[in-house]
Amino acid sequence: MKPRPNWIAGGLSVLWLGFITIPIYAIVAGSVATGQAYMKGGPVAAPASFTLDSFVRVLAGPFLRYFLNTTIITVSTVVLALVLALPLSYVVVRGKGWASRGVFRLFLFGLAIPSQAVIIPMFWVISAIGLYDTWWGVVLPTAAFSMPISVLILTSGMREITNDLYEAMALDGASAFKTFIRLVIPLSKPSIATLCVFNGLHAWNGFLFPLVLTQSDDVKVVTLGLYSFIFQYGADFPALFAAVILSAIPLVLLYLFARRALVAGLMGVGGK
């Protein structure tokens, strides 16, 4: 049966489309406009000029350096959180006794700690161990604050593994380690993917920890770079918009080629 058309909802959806696309249009059109054309026509004028100079100006600056820094920090954060959360989740799901329950409670509680509220002590801790203004100084807190959600995603995936499979491994005389490598990790692949996307997005978009824990250009990340461009480029609007577009490239690629993984990662829900 064909549903009747819903005019009210249709109208609302078109209004919303306008609201969503105006800034998107401004970003794309602004990035390829000349500075003069942009200032004269405003953010939503019909395109009157086309130039890629703005991208050249951004790439000639320190942007690539920021991009590299963000990439290194993102990859390290994802790997560190994964390596630590995998065996931990294995204990939560398969371990016996108070330890596994206690560990799970600890991380449920951790989920409620707002990372913004600990930037002052984090500054103190990271300075005290001599990691201020380094990659590691950003990676460690970012990875730590992705642990609770990582454990949640991984455990919900591992709980789906049936007992028969564990028993079959046990009958073969497999040790805990062998079961982990041969059974748990391969069957956790979907949740591992979700977790990598989720943590990757957070690290990639991270602003606060880098803002408070770094200062030099050598370790500056893209988000902070964009922020400083406001002051650095002043009224060079096309360059700012070009930088915004460049900063979104990895996510646009994910969106184009792995939408399902991206959505699952955004939601932070087990990859089913």
Added chain:
Amino acid sequence: MTRKRIADERPVHRDALKTGRPGAHWAVPGALFFALFALVPLGVVIYLSFTTWKGLGDPQWTGLTSWQELFRDRYIPQSVWIMLGLLVATICVQLPVAALLGTWAAGPQRNRAVLASIYFLPLLLSTAAIAIVWKQLMDPNFGLPAHLKELVGGTGDFIGTSHGALITLVMVGAWQYIPFHMLLFQGAVRSIPDVLYQAAEIDGAGRVRCFFSITLPQLRNTIITSLIFMVVGGLTGFDTVLILTMGGPGRDTTTTPLLMYFEAFRSYHFGKGSAIAVLLIVVATTVSLLLTRLSGYDRMESTKEGV
């Protein structure tokens, strides 16, 4: 072979081998790491709130001085009210729009799928990028209000007025976060059993009646999830405010987290900043706990009972 022989000799180990269960020590590195970089700072912030510290050297124990300053500072209650006001406005705008759009996008029609994939676009940008783009859009000289001032009046400096700045913040939040909540609702609506709608149709219920009597009650858990995201985000987030308005004009958009940041990293009053942080942690945790308790979310009742 050798492993098996040892196992036979020692029955305790044999059991461990047979079940292949990991010992508690597997959890030690992860738990230790989390404790060091998440739980220790939580303790340190309480300690720092009883000290005076300029960011260099060692913190000096000064007892309740920071807390006394905190309670004397009239900007603190003001910042709390601004934060709560923004939070309420955010919920009133985002929740209904996200629920309606999500329900709409859950339909099977092709054009809806296409539009939904466009609605998704804000999720590809970081908070910083979004705030920077909107800052340009609202620029007093070259932004939208400046170009529209012949049409709608005003000076073009919309974001420089107290109400304008608050409205801009709510609007940018809607642009950034409604797509996310919409996805939540879209998924939830798709999982509502069709039989409910078929039954309603037989009873002669219209589309509006169906929405209020079936869809909304079925979305209860999603509404609460969305609310928790909004509340926690609203009580702690500050990158948007920092980039977009810097807390201005004056202090009219200075929320409590932003005040904490300014006290610590601009005025170098780390003691007082820590006291504000403790206040923030208490408020944010209490509110989200209350929300889960009041709504019965922690019991996670299924809306599918009886279907």
